[in-house]
Amino acid sequence: MKLQSLSTLTVIGALLIGVTGCQTAKPTEASMKERAQTVIGKPVSKIDNIRSDSTLTYYTAYTPAGEYNCELPSGAIIAVASMGIMTPPLSCLPKGASPIPVQ
Numbered sequence: 001m002k003l004q005s006l007s008t009l010t011v012i013g014a015l016l017i018g019v020t021g022c023q024t025a026k027p028t029e030a031s032m033k034e035r036a037q038t039v040i041g042k043p044v045s046k047i048d049n050i051r052s053d054s055t056l057t058y059y060t061a062y063t064p065a066g067e068y069n070c071e072l073p074s075g076a077i078i079a080v081a082s083m084g085i086m087t088p089p090l091s092c093l094p095k096g097a098s099p100i101p102v103q
Contacts, residue, residue: 026074027057035090036061036070060095067095 027035029047037044042063049060049079057074060067070092 025070026052032059033073035072036068036092039090039092040068061092068092070097
């Protein structure tokens, strides 16, 4: 009986550790730079002004053509992506551009 309760406690502990790790998962600077280059289509010299909330990571990508504001899903979404299940979408807009189209 003690072995069964110990096994249950071990499984629950492992799940809690896994969920906690998902909440703190953030993309690396190298991956943010590489993905921004792919989306923008120009070489990115550096990334800066990195900030994050619980679901998105925001940063500025610098290219010879100008600056771009980028948004990348993070947290649990990036943890799933790191397992190869999905690739979260990256959005980069030229600095000052509106994400809402003018009609």
